[in-house]
Amino acid sequence: MAIATINPATGEVLKTYDPMSPDQIQAAIGRSQEAFLALRRTSFADRAGWMRAAADLLDAERDEIARTMTTEMGKTYAAAKAEVTKCATCCRFYADNAEKYLADEPADASAVGASKAYARYQPLGPVLAVMPWNFPLWQVIRFAAPALMAGNTGLLKHASNVPQTALYLDDLFARAGFPHAAFQTLLIGSDAVESVLSDPRVRAATLTGSEGAGRSIAAIAGRELKKTVLELGGSDPFVVMPSADIAKAAQVAATSRCLNNGQSCISAKRFIVHADVYDEFAAAFVAAMGGQTLGDPMAEGTDIGPLATSQGREDVMELVADAVDKGATVLVGGAAPDRPGWWYPATVVADITPEMRMFGEEVFGPVAGLYRAASIDEALEIANATDFGLGSNAWTTDAAEQEAFVTELDAGQVFVNGMVTSYPHLPFGGVRLSGYGRELSAHGIREFCNLKTVWVG
Ligand code: NAP
DSSP, X not given: OOEEEEXXXXXXXXXXXXXXXXXXXXXXXXXXXXXXXXXXXXXXXXXXXXXXXXXXXXXXXXXXXXXXXXXXXXXXXXXXXXXXXXXXXXXXXHHHHHHHHTSOEEOOTGGGTOSEEEEEEEEOXXXXXXXXXXXXXXXXXXXXXXXXXXXXXXXEEOOTTOHHHHHHHHHHHHHTTXXXXXXXXXXXXXXXXXXXXXXXXXXXXXXXXXHHHHHHHHHHHHHHTOEEEEEOOOOEEEEXXXXXXXXXXXXXXXXXXXXXXXXXXXXXXEEEEEGGGHHHHHHHHHHHHHXXXXXXXXXXXXOBOXXXXXXXXXXXXXXXXXXXXXXXXXXXXOOOOSSSSOOOOOXXXXXXXXTSHHHHXXXXXXXXXXXXXXXXXXXXXXXXXXXXXXXXXXXXXXXXXXXXXXXXXXXXXXXXXXXXXXXXXXXXXXXXXXXXXXXXXXXXXXXXXXXXXXXXX
16 A cells, blocks of 8 residues: 555545665664663653653644644544544553553562562563554554553554654654654555564564454564554444433444544444334434534534545445345435545444344444344344454443343443443453454553563572
Protein backbone atom coordinates (compact mmCIF):
# COMPACT_ATOMS: atom_id res chain seq x y z
CA MET A 1 0.00 0.00 0.00
CA ALA A 2 1.41 3.45 -0.91
CA ILE A 3 2.17 5.75 1.99
CA ALA A 4 -0.17 8.62 1.26
CA THR A 5 -2.80 10.99 2.58
CA ILE A 6 -5.95 10.50 0.50
CA ASN A 7 -8.99 12.48 1.63
CA PRO A 8 -11.76 9.85 1.97
CA ALA A 9 -14.43 12.54 1.60
CA THR A 10 -13.27 13.26 -1.95
CA GLY A 11 -10.88 10.47 -2.99
CA GLU A 12 -8.25 13.13 -3.69
CA VAL A 13 -4.57 12.22 -3.15
CA LEU A 14 -3.18 15.08 -1.07
CA LYS A 15 0.36 13.96 -0.28
CA THR A 16 2.55 10.92 -0.90
CA TYR A 17 5.69 9.80 0.92
CA ASP A 18 8.65 7.62 -0.02
CA PRO A 19 9.19 4.75 2.40
CA MET A 20 12.41 4.81 4.42
CA SER A 21 15.35 2.88 2.95
CA PRO A 22 16.83 -0.14 4.76
CA ASP A 23 19.77 2.07 5.84
CA GLN A 24 17.43 4.68 7.27
CA ILE A 25 15.54 1.97 9.16
CA GLN A 26 18.79 0.62 10.59
CA ALA A 27 19.84 4.10 11.68
CA ALA A 28 16.49 4.68 13.38
CA ILE A 29 16.75 1.40 15.31
CA GLY A 30 20.25 2.43 16.37
CA ARG A 31 18.97 5.78 17.64
CA SER A 32 16.16 4.00 19.48
CA GLN A 33 18.68 1.74 21.22
CA GLU A 34 20.84 4.72 22.20
CA ALA A 35 17.81 6.60 23.49
CA PHE A 36 16.86 3.55 25.55
CA LEU A 37 20.25 3.52 27.26
CA ALA A 38 19.61 7.13 28.29
CA LEU A 39 15.93 6.79 29.12
CA ARG A 40 16.26 3.72 31.34
CA ARG A 41 18.43 5.71 33.75
CA THR A 42 16.00 8.63 34.07
CA SER A 43 13.70 8.90 37.07
CA PHE A 44 9.94 8.45 37.12
CA ALA A 45 9.71 12.11 38.12
CA ASP A 46 11.64 13.23 35.02
CA ARG A 47 9.57 11.05 32.73
CA ALA A 48 6.34 12.19 34.37
CA GLY A 49 7.33 15.81 33.79
CA TRP A 50 7.97 15.16 30.09
CA MET A 51 4.77 13.12 29.77
CA ARG A 52 2.73 15.98 31.27
CA ALA A 53 4.42 18.34 28.81
CA ALA A 54 3.33 16.01 25.97
CA ALA A 55 -0.23 16.20 27.32
CA ASP A 56 -0.01 20.00 27.32
CA LEU A 57 1.20 19.98 23.70
CA LEU A 58 -1.72 17.76 22.71
CA ASP A 59 -4.16 20.13 24.39
CA ALA A 60 -2.57 23.19 22.80
CA GLU A 61 -2.43 21.62 19.33
CA ARG A 62 -5.75 19.82 19.54
CA ASP A 63 -7.61 21.54 16.71
CA GLU A 64 -4.75 21.28 14.24
CA ILE A 65 -3.99 17.59 14.76
CA ALA A 66 -7.73 16.80 14.86
CA ARG A 67 -8.10 18.43 11.43
CA THR A 68 -5.24 16.30 10.12
CA MET A 69 -6.93 13.11 11.37
CA THR A 70 -10.26 14.06 9.81
CA THR A 71 -8.55 14.81 6.50
CA GLU A 72 -6.63 11.55 6.52
CA MET A 73 -9.28 9.06 7.62
CA GLY A 74 -12.67 10.77 7.67
CA LYS A 75 -13.72 10.71 11.33
CA THR A 76 -15.84 13.69 12.32
CA TYR A 77 -13.93 16.73 13.51
CA ALA A 78 -15.83 16.60 16.82
CA ALA A 79 -14.74 12.98 17.34
CA ALA A 80 -11.17 13.83 16.37
CA LYS A 81 -10.99 16.65 18.92
CA ALA A 82 -12.39 14.35 21.62
CA GLU A 83 -9.74 11.78 20.68
CA VAL A 84 -6.93 14.30 21.19
CA THR A 85 -8.30 15.23 24.62
CA LYS A 86 -8.52 11.56 25.57
CA CYS A 87 -4.87 11.14 24.57
CA ALA A 88 -3.83 14.02 26.82
CA THR A 89 -5.78 12.42 29.68
CA CYS A 90 -4.00 9.10 29.11
CA CYS A 91 -0.57 10.80 29.17
CA ARG A 92 -1.41 12.45 32.49
CA PHE A 93 -2.82 9.20 33.86
CA TYR A 94 0.46 7.37 33.30
CA ALA A 95 2.48 10.37 34.49
CA ASP A 96 0.53 10.10 37.76
CA ASN A 97 0.45 6.32 38.13
CA ALA A 98 3.48 4.71 36.47
CA GLU A 99 5.71 4.77 39.54
CA LYS A 100 2.99 3.19 41.68
CA TYR A 101 2.23 0.51 39.06
CA LEU A 102 5.91 -0.38 38.68
CA ALA A 103 6.89 -0.25 42.33
CA ASP A 104 8.98 -3.16 43.67
CA GLU A 105 6.79 -6.08 44.77
CA PRO A 106 7.98 -7.40 48.14
CA ALA A 107 7.98 -11.17 48.78
CA ASP A 108 8.27 -13.22 51.96
CA ALA A 109 12.09 -13.21 52.32
CA SER A 110 12.19 -15.71 55.21
CA ALA A 111 10.27 -18.31 53.18
CA VAL A 112 13.07 -18.36 50.58
CA GLY A 113 16.02 -18.10 52.96
CA ALA A 114 16.83 -14.50 52.04
CA SER A 115 17.30 -11.33 54.01
CA LYS A 116 15.42 -9.49 51.28
CA ALA A 117 13.34 -10.74 48.32
CA TYR A 118 11.28 -8.78 45.87
CA ALA A 119 10.40 -8.40 42.18
CA ARG A 120 11.33 -5.31 40.20
CA TYR A 121 9.82 -4.10 36.90
CA GLN A 122 12.44 -2.96 34.42
CA PRO A 123 12.01 -1.75 30.84
CA LEU A 124 12.89 -4.07 27.96
CA GLY A 125 14.25 -1.70 25.30
CA PRO A 126 12.99 -0.56 21.89
CA VAL A 127 9.44 -1.82 21.22
CA LEU A 128 7.88 -1.87 17.75
CA ALA A 129 4.27 -0.62 17.55
CA VAL A 130 2.31 -1.47 14.40
CA MET A 131 -0.83 0.62 14.47
CA PRO A 132 -4.11 1.10 12.56
CA TRP A 133 -5.68 4.23 11.11
CA ASN A 134 -9.05 4.15 12.87
CA PHE A 135 -8.01 6.01 16.04
CA PRO A 136 -4.73 7.25 14.61
CA LEU A 137 -3.67 9.18 17.69
CA TRP A 138 -5.32 7.21 20.49
CA GLN A 139 -4.09 3.77 19.44
CA VAL A 140 -0.54 5.05 19.45
CA ILE A 141 -0.73 7.09 22.65
CA ARG A 142 -2.23 4.24 24.64
CA PHE A 143 0.90 2.26 23.81
CA ALA A 144 3.41 5.14 23.95
CA ALA A 145 2.39 6.70 27.28
CA PRO A 146 2.87 3.57 29.40
CA ALA A 147 5.84 2.31 27.36
CA LEU A 148 7.80 5.55 27.73
CA MET A 149 6.85 5.94 31.39
CA ALA A 150 8.25 2.44 31.99
CA GLY A 151 11.49 3.50 30.31
CA ASN A 152 11.10 1.70 26.99
CA THR A 153 11.57 3.44 23.66
CA GLY A 154 9.07 3.20 20.81
CA LEU A 155 9.31 2.64 17.06
CA LEU A 156 6.01 3.34 15.32
CA LYS A 157 4.97 1.72 12.05
CA HIS A 158 1.67 3.47 11.47
CA ALA A 159 -0.97 2.59 8.88
CA SER A 160 0.03 3.76 5.41
CA ASN A 161 -3.01 6.05 5.03
CA VAL A 162 -2.25 8.27 8.05
CA PRO A 163 1.34 9.46 7.43
CA GLN A 164 0.79 13.04 8.57
CA THR A 165 -0.60 11.90 11.93
CA ALA A 166 2.34 9.49 12.14
CA LEU A 167 4.80 12.32 11.54
CA TYR A 168 3.10 14.48 14.16
CA LEU A 169 3.73 11.68 16.65
CA ASP A 170 7.36 11.36 15.53
CA ASP A 171 8.56 14.43 17.40
CA LEU A 172 5.77 14.96 19.95
CA PHE A 173 7.66 13.32 22.80
CA ALA A 174 11.02 14.87 21.91
CA ARG A 175 9.38 18.31 21.90
CA ALA A 176 8.00 17.47 25.35
CA GLY A 177 11.52 16.80 26.69
CA PHE A 178 12.08 13.04 26.28
CA PRO A 179 15.56 12.08 25.06
CA HIS A 180 16.02 12.45 21.31
CA ALA A 181 14.60 9.39 19.45
CA ALA A 182 12.87 7.95 22.51
CA PHE A 183 9.86 7.71 20.20
CA GLN A 184 10.21 7.64 16.41
CA THR A 185 8.01 7.05 13.41
CA LEU A 186 9.27 4.68 10.73
CA LEU A 187 7.64 5.56 7.42
CA ILE A 188 7.56 2.00 6.09
CA GLY A 189 5.14 -0.39 4.46
CA SER A 190 4.06 -3.60 6.12
CA ASP A 191 6.62 -5.48 3.98
CA ALA A 192 9.43 -3.91 6.04
CA VAL A 193 7.99 -4.94 9.43
CA GLU A 194 9.79 -8.28 9.41
CA SER A 195 13.22 -6.65 9.10
CA VAL A 196 12.49 -4.40 12.10
CA LEU A 197 11.03 -7.09 14.33
CA SER A 198 13.88 -9.50 13.48
CA ASP A 199 16.50 -6.97 14.53
CA PRO A 200 18.02 -8.11 17.84
CA ARG A 201 17.87 -4.57 19.23
CA VAL A 202 14.07 -4.57 18.98
CA ARG A 203 12.83 -6.43 22.03
CA ALA A 204 9.07 -6.74 21.58
CA ALA A 205 6.11 -5.70 19.46
CA THR A 206 2.54 -4.57 19.84
CA LEU A 207 0.03 -4.60 17.01
CA THR A 208 -3.45 -3.20 16.80
CA GLY A 209 -5.10 -4.26 13.58
CA SER A 210 -6.63 -7.12 11.68
CA GLU A 211 -6.44 -10.83 12.32
CA GLY A 212 -4.22 -11.31 9.25
CA ALA A 213 -1.68 -8.74 10.41
CA GLY A 214 -1.80 -10.32 13.89
CA ARG A 215 -0.97 -13.75 12.56
CA SER A 216 1.91 -12.33 10.53
CA ILE A 217 3.46 -10.39 13.46
CA ALA A 218 2.95 -13.32 15.83
CA ALA A 219 4.68 -15.69 13.38
CA ILE A 220 7.73 -13.43 13.09
CA ALA A 221 7.82 -12.82 16.85
CA GLY A 222 7.43 -16.55 17.50
CA ARG A 223 10.42 -17.34 15.32
CA GLU A 224 12.43 -14.60 17.05
CA LEU A 225 11.08 -15.49 20.53
CA LYS A 226 9.89 -11.97 21.24
CA LYS A 227 6.99 -10.86 23.37
CA THR A 228 3.91 -9.50 21.57
CA VAL A 229 0.63 -7.88 22.49
CA LEU A 230 -2.09 -8.21 19.85
CA GLU A 231 -5.26 -6.11 19.76
CA LEU A 232 -7.24 -7.43 16.82
CA GLY A 233 -10.74 -7.24 15.44
CA GLY A 234 -14.07 -7.71 17.14
CA SER A 235 -17.72 -8.37 16.42
CA ASP A 236 -19.12 -7.31 19.76
CA PRO A 237 -22.55 -8.57 20.83
CA PHE A 238 -25.09 -6.18 22.35
CA VAL A 239 -27.75 -8.20 24.15
CA VAL A 240 -31.05 -6.60 25.17
CA MET A 241 -33.28 -8.34 27.71
CA PRO A 242 -36.89 -7.45 28.61
CA SER A 243 -36.05 -5.60 31.86
CA ALA A 244 -33.79 -3.10 30.06
CA ASP A 245 -34.58 0.54 29.40
CA ILE A 246 -35.35 -0.14 25.74
CA ALA A 247 -35.36 3.46 24.52
CA LYS A 248 -31.99 4.12 26.10
CA ALA A 249 -30.55 0.83 24.87
CA ALA A 250 -31.65 1.61 21.30
CA GLN A 251 -30.07 5.06 21.42
CA VAL A 252 -26.78 3.77 22.84
CA ALA A 253 -26.85 0.92 20.31
CA ALA A 254 -26.96 3.39 17.41
CA THR A 255 -24.22 5.54 18.95
CA SER A 256 -22.01 2.51 19.49
CA ARG A 257 -22.54 1.13 15.99
CA CYS A 258 -21.91 4.47 14.26
CA LEU A 259 -19.00 5.59 16.43
CA ASN A 260 -16.00 6.52 14.28
CA ASN A 261 -18.12 6.03 11.14
CA GLY A 262 -18.68 2.43 12.24
CA GLN A 263 -14.95 1.65 12.24
CA SER A 264 -14.19 0.84 15.86
CA CYS A 265 -13.02 -2.55 17.07
CA ILE A 266 -15.29 -2.21 20.12
CA SER A 267 -18.37 -0.95 18.33
CA ALA A 268 -21.34 -3.15 19.09
CA LYS A 269 -21.92 -4.97 15.80
CA ARG A 270 -24.48 -7.69 16.54
CA PHE A 271 -27.67 -6.71 18.33
CA ILE A 272 -29.32 -9.70 19.98
CA VAL A 273 -32.74 -8.90 21.35
CA HIS A 274 -35.09 -10.98 23.48
CA ALA A 275 -38.25 -11.83 21.54
CA ASP A 276 -40.49 -10.10 24.12
CA VAL A 277 -38.96 -6.70 23.34
CA TYR A 278 -37.66 -7.33 19.82
CA ASP A 279 -40.28 -5.25 17.97
CA GLU A 280 -40.06 -2.34 20.40
CA PHE A 281 -36.23 -2.30 20.27
CA ALA A 282 -36.10 -2.79 16.48
CA ALA A 283 -38.43 0.17 15.86
CA ALA A 284 -36.45 2.50 18.16
CA PHE A 285 -33.08 1.28 16.86
CA VAL A 286 -34.03 1.61 13.19
CA ALA A 287 -35.31 5.14 13.89
CA ALA A 288 -32.07 6.05 15.71
CA MET A 289 -29.90 4.60 12.92
CA GLY A 290 -32.03 6.30 10.26
CA GLY A 291 -31.52 9.59 12.10
CA GLN A 292 -27.71 9.47 11.81
CA THR A 293 -26.54 12.24 9.50
CA LEU A 294 -24.06 11.19 6.82
CA GLY A 295 -22.02 14.11 5.58
CA ASP A 296 -18.99 16.39 5.62
CA PRO A 297 -16.92 15.22 8.60
CA MET A 298 -15.75 18.79 9.26
CA ALA A 299 -19.35 20.06 9.56
CA GLU A 300 -21.05 20.41 12.92
CA GLY A 301 -24.00 18.05 13.26
CA THR A 302 -22.50 15.29 11.11
CA ASP A 303 -22.72 11.89 12.79
CA ILE A 304 -21.05 9.78 10.10
CA GLY A 305 -18.27 10.81 7.73
CA PRO A 306 -16.87 8.71 4.89
CA LEU A 307 -15.26 5.32 5.44
CA ALA A 308 -11.48 5.59 5.57
CA THR A 309 -10.56 3.71 2.42
CA SER A 310 -12.09 2.65 -0.85
CA GLN A 311 -11.26 -1.00 -0.04
CA GLY A 312 -12.89 -0.68 3.38
CA ARG A 313 -16.13 0.42 1.77
CA GLU A 314 -15.94 -2.39 -0.79
CA ASP A 315 -15.61 -4.88 2.05
CA VAL A 316 -18.70 -3.49 3.82
CA MET A 317 -20.77 -3.51 0.61
CA GLU A 318 -19.75 -7.10 -0.11
CA LEU A 319 -20.83 -8.29 3.35
CA VAL A 320 -24.23 -6.60 3.05
CA ALA A 321 -24.75 -7.92 -0.50
CA ASP A 322 -23.86 -11.44 0.63
CA ALA A 323 -26.46 -11.27 3.43
CA VAL A 324 -29.17 -9.85 1.15
CA ASP A 325 -28.46 -12.49 -1.53
CA LYS A 326 -28.96 -15.18 1.10
CA GLY A 327 -32.27 -13.78 2.34
CA ALA A 328 -31.52 -11.06 4.92
CA THR A 329 -33.70 -7.95 5.16
CA VAL A 330 -32.35 -4.38 5.13
CA LEU A 331 -34.49 -2.31 7.51
CA VAL A 332 -32.72 1.01 6.87
CA GLY A 333 -29.76 2.19 4.77
CA GLY A 334 -27.96 -0.42 2.69
CA ALA A 335 -27.07 1.65 -0.38
CA ALA A 336 -23.94 3.76 -0.89
CA PRO A 337 -24.64 7.25 -2.29
CA ASP A 338 -23.38 7.83 -5.83
CA ARG A 339 -20.81 10.60 -5.35
CA PRO A 340 -17.04 10.94 -4.96
CA GLY A 341 -15.69 9.73 -1.62
CA TRP A 342 -16.28 6.53 0.31
CA TRP A 343 -19.66 7.11 1.90
CA TYR A 344 -21.86 4.48 3.46
CA PRO A 345 -24.99 5.17 5.52
CA ALA A 346 -26.12 3.76 8.86
CA THR A 347 -27.66 0.39 8.03
CA VAL A 348 -29.62 -2.27 9.90
CA VAL A 349 -29.82 -5.82 8.56
CA ALA A 350 -32.26 -8.37 10.05
CA ASP A 351 -33.02 -12.07 9.44
CA ILE A 352 -29.33 -13.04 9.49
CA THR A 353 -28.52 -16.76 9.37
CA PRO A 354 -25.24 -18.59 10.09
CA GLU A 355 -24.63 -19.09 6.33
CA MET A 356 -24.23 -15.35 5.87
CA ARG A 357 -20.71 -13.93 6.21
CA MET A 358 -22.01 -11.17 8.50
CA PHE A 359 -22.91 -13.79 11.10
CA GLY A 360 -19.27 -14.54 11.90
CA GLU A 361 -17.19 -11.79 10.27
CA GLU A 362 -16.51 -8.27 11.48
CA VAL A 363 -18.30 -5.52 9.54
CA PHE A 364 -16.03 -2.47 9.67
CA GLY A 365 -18.61 0.19 8.82
CA PRO A 366 -21.93 1.48 10.24
CA VAL A 367 -23.85 -1.75 9.62
CA ALA A 368 -25.77 -3.48 12.42
CA GLY A 369 -26.94 -7.07 12.42
CA LEU A 370 -30.21 -7.61 14.30
CA TYR A 371 -30.98 -10.99 15.88
CA ARG A 372 -33.97 -12.32 17.79
CA ALA A 373 -33.43 -14.65 20.79
CA ALA A 374 -36.13 -16.64 22.57
CA SER A 375 -34.25 -16.87 25.89
CA ILE A 376 -31.10 -15.79 27.71
CA ASP A 377 -29.48 -19.10 26.74
CA GLU A 378 -30.14 -18.51 23.08
CA ALA A 379 -28.93 -14.91 23.40
CA LEU A 380 -25.66 -16.14 24.91
CA GLU A 381 -25.32 -18.79 22.24
CA ILE A 382 -25.63 -16.20 19.44
CA ALA A 383 -23.40 -13.74 21.32
CA ASN A 384 -20.59 -16.31 21.60
CA ALA A 385 -21.04 -17.67 18.07
CA THR A 386 -18.15 -15.72 16.52
CA ASP A 387 -14.45 -16.44 16.78
CA PHE A 388 -13.83 -12.93 18.14
CA GLY A 389 -13.90 -12.02 21.82
CA LEU A 390 -13.13 -8.35 22.32
CA GLY A 391 -15.97 -6.38 23.95
CA SER A 392 -19.54 -7.28 24.83
CA ASN A 393 -22.63 -5.44 26.07
CA ALA A 394 -25.56 -6.71 28.10
CA TRP A 395 -28.69 -4.70 28.86
CA THR A 396 -30.73 -5.97 31.80
CA THR A 397 -31.63 -4.76 35.27
CA ASP A 398 -32.05 -8.32 36.58
CA ALA A 399 -29.13 -9.10 38.91
CA ALA A 400 -29.08 -12.83 38.11
CA GLU A 401 -29.04 -12.11 34.38
CA GLN A 402 -26.26 -9.56 34.84
CA GLU A 403 -24.17 -12.16 36.63
CA ALA A 404 -24.88 -14.71 33.88
CA PHE A 405 -23.68 -12.31 31.19
CA VAL A 406 -20.58 -11.31 33.14
CA THR A 407 -19.66 -14.97 33.56
CA GLU A 408 -20.74 -16.44 30.24
CA LEU A 409 -19.86 -13.85 27.60
CA ASP A 410 -16.59 -15.05 26.05
CA ALA A 411 -14.90 -11.67 25.68
CA GLY A 412 -12.16 -9.49 27.11
CA GLN A 413 -14.65 -7.04 28.55
CA VAL A 414 -18.32 -6.86 29.38
CA PHE A 415 -20.23 -3.62 29.92
CA VAL A 416 -23.66 -3.90 31.55
CA ASN A 417 -26.22 -1.19 30.70
CA GLY A 418 -23.59 0.95 29.00
CA MET A 419 -21.40 1.22 25.93
CA VAL A 420 -18.01 -0.49 25.73
CA THR A 421 -15.37 2.22 25.90
CA SER A 422 -11.68 2.27 26.74
CA TYR A 423 -10.46 4.08 29.85
CA PRO A 424 -6.84 4.47 30.98
CA HIS A 425 -7.98 3.05 34.33
CA LEU A 426 -9.31 -0.28 33.00
CA PRO A 427 -7.50 -3.14 31.23
CA PHE A 428 -8.31 -3.42 27.53
CA GLY A 429 -7.90 -6.45 25.29
CA GLY A 430 -9.47 -9.56 23.89
CA VAL A 431 -9.51 -13.34 23.75
CA ARG A 432 -9.62 -15.80 20.83
CA LEU A 433 -9.20 -14.08 17.42
CA SER A 434 -9.37 -10.66 19.08
CA GLY A 435 -5.82 -11.21 20.30
CA TYR A 436 -3.98 -11.43 23.60
CA GLY A 437 -2.27 -9.28 26.17
CA ARG A 438 -3.71 -6.17 27.74
CA GLU A 439 -3.30 -2.46 27.22
CA LEU A 440 -4.08 0.37 29.65
CA SER A 441 -4.31 0.25 33.46
CA ALA A 442 -1.51 -1.31 35.54
CA HIS A 443 -1.61 -4.38 33.28
CA GLY A 444 -0.76 -2.38 30.15
CA ILE A 445 2.38 -0.79 31.54
CA ARG A 446 3.68 -4.13 32.81
CA GLU A 447 3.40 -5.90 29.42
CA PHE A 448 6.74 -4.59 28.19
CA CYS A 449 8.72 -4.98 31.39
CA ASN A 450 11.17 -7.55 32.67
CA LEU A 451 9.82 -8.65 36.04
CA LYS A 452 13.17 -9.28 37.66
CA THR A 453 13.31 -11.45 40.76
CA VAL A 454 15.76 -10.16 43.37
CA TRP A 455 17.03 -12.40 46.18
CA VAL A 456 19.51 -11.06 48.71
CA GLY A 457 21.18 -13.49 51.15
P1 NAP B 1 -4.60 -3.85 9.23
O1 NAP B 1 -4.74 -3.93 7.78
O2 NAP B 1 -4.23 -5.06 9.98
O3 NAP B 1 -3.56 -2.67 9.50
C1 NAP B 1 -3.11 -2.37 10.82
C2 NAP B 1 -1.62 -2.12 10.77
O4 NAP B 1 -0.94 -3.34 10.46
C3 NAP B 1 -1.19 -1.12 9.70
O5 NAP B 1 -0.09 -0.38 10.16
C4 NAP B 1 -0.79 -2.03 8.55
O6 NAP B 1 0.12 -1.42 7.67
C5 NAP B 1 -0.13 -3.17 9.30
N1 NAP B 1 -0.14 -4.44 8.60
C6 NAP B 1 -1.10 -4.95 7.80
N2 NAP B 1 -0.75 -6.19 7.37
C7 NAP B 1 0.45 -6.46 7.94
C8 NAP B 1 1.33 -7.57 7.87
N3 NAP B 1 1.03 -8.66 7.18
N4 NAP B 1 2.49 -7.51 8.55
C9 NAP B 1 2.81 -6.43 9.28
N5 NAP B 1 2.02 -5.33 9.38
C10 NAP B 1 0.84 -5.35 8.72
O7 NAP B 1 -5.90 -3.34 9.92
P2 NAP B 1 -6.97 -2.32 9.35
O8 NAP B 1 -7.89 -3.11 8.51
O9 NAP B 1 -6.33 -1.13 8.76
O10 NAP B 1 -7.64 -1.89 10.73
C11 NAP B 1 -8.84 -2.38 11.14
C12 NAP B 1 -8.71 -3.60 12.02
O11 NAP B 1 -8.08 -3.28 13.23
C13 NAP B 1 -10.07 -4.12 12.39
O12 NAP B 1 -10.10 -5.51 12.37
C14 NAP B 1 -10.26 -3.60 13.80
O13 NAP B 1 -11.20 -4.28 14.54
C15 NAP B 1 -8.88 -3.72 14.32
N6 NAP B 1 -8.70 -2.88 15.49
C16 NAP B 1 -8.54 -3.46 16.71
C17 NAP B 1 -8.42 -2.69 17.85
C18 NAP B 1 -8.24 -3.32 19.22
O14 NAP B 1 -7.87 -2.61 20.14
N7 NAP B 1 -8.48 -4.60 19.39
C19 NAP B 1 -8.46 -1.31 17.76
C20 NAP B 1 -8.63 -0.74 16.50
C21 NAP B 1 -8.74 -1.54 15.38
P3 NAP B 1 -0.37 -0.84 6.25
O15 NAP B 1 -1.32 0.26 6.52
O16 NAP B 1 0.89 -0.36 5.63
O17 NAP B 1 -1.00 -1.99 5.52
